[in-house]
Amino acid sequence: MLAMTTALAEFPALEALSPQTLEASGLSLSRGGLRLVEGLDLALAPSGALLLTGPNGTGKTTLLRALAGLVRPDAGAVAIGDQPAGQVAADTLGWLGHADGLKPNETLRHALRFWADMHGTPRTAILPLMRVMGIGALIDRPAGQLSRGQQRRAGLVRAALANRPLWLLDEPAGPLDGAGRDRLAELVAWHRSRGGSVIAATHQTLDWPGAAMLDLGMYR
Ligand SMILES: Nc1ncnc2c1ncn2[C@@H]1O[C@H](COP(=O)(O)OP(=O)(O)OP(=O)(O)O)[C@@H](O)[C@H]1O
Numbered sequence: 001m002l003a004m005t006t007a008l009a010e011f012p013a014l015e016a017l018s019p020q021t022l023e024a025s026g027l028s029l030s031r032g033g034l035r036l037v038e039g040l041d042l043a044l045a046p047s048g049a050l051l052l053t054g055p056n057g058t059g060k061t062t063l064l065r066a067l068a069g070l071v072r073p074d075a076g077a078v079a080i081g082d083q084p085a086g087q088v089a090a091d092t093l094g095w096l097g098h099a100d101g102l103k104p105n106e107t108l109r110h111a112l113r114f115w116a117d118m119h120g121t122p123r124t125a126i127l128p129l130m131r132v133m134g135i136g137a138l139i140d141r142p143a144g145q146l147s148r149g150q151q152r153r154a155g156l157v158r159a160a161l162a163n164r165p166l167w168l169l170d171e172p173a174g175p176l177d178g179a180g181r182d183r184l185a186e187l188v189a190w191h192r193s194r195g196g197s198v199i200a201a202t203h204q205t206l207d208w209p210g211a212a213m214l215d216l217g218m219y220r
Contacts, residue, residue, distance in 0.1 A: 015121075039076070053217070129161065
């Protein structure tokens with residue numbers, strides 16, 4: 001199903017994921033008194049991908065936060081696997097928000113070691129994932145000396161190092177160039193080939209095979 005040009009052998013061998021289903025039913029969301037989403041049903045199976053689109057301010061980030069359990073819905077519920085409704089186990093979500101989780105004065109080596117250690121992922125996974133994202137040569141550069149696109153690539157490595165089955169990515173390709181978007185597609189294809197799933201909010205066209213699309217502009 002998933003076309004990949006990067007050989008799977010170039011990706012690190014991580015502990016197997018525990019794939020999860022995600023189901024939202026009758027979800028209604030508001031922010032600042034404005035109804036953003038009304039009665040939304042969605043389902044995502046292991047290996048699935050969903051792209052959230054829509055103009056600025058239509059609620060893509062809010063929906064991602066609701067799926068992560070960070071925003072309380074006005075109505076409806078989110079269920080992940082057999083986890084209790086409204087609760088998400090700590091080892092389920094790989095989250096990449098607008099921030100990349102990097103400190104300006106820290107080298108990528110230092111920062112990504114921290115994140116790998118925090119998630120119990122072997123440090124040997126760092127460099128292969130950086131190479132997949134095309135930033136292996138930047139490992140000893142402080143994050144503050146990198147371009148926005150390079151920082152985003154490092155943020156994606158950080159998210160992958162968490163080795164979680166359900167990725168929620170907010171504008172993962174925002175500052176990426178075409179090559180960066182191709183590398184992101186490879187990273188996502190690898191994740192899906194392991195049973196992982198992904199939901200991403202995007203203003204970019206992302207060519208992820210078989211990805212479902214949800215345009216939040218329809219509620220406007
Ligand atoms: N802290 C807040 N308090 C009140 N309203 C907010 C707050 N944050 C966001 N909003 C409102 O919620 C709506 C949805 O915002 P959200 O960030 O989810 O949109 P988005 O689709 O992700 O936008 P973008 O494409 O610009 O990232 C917007 O209309 C915004 O004004």
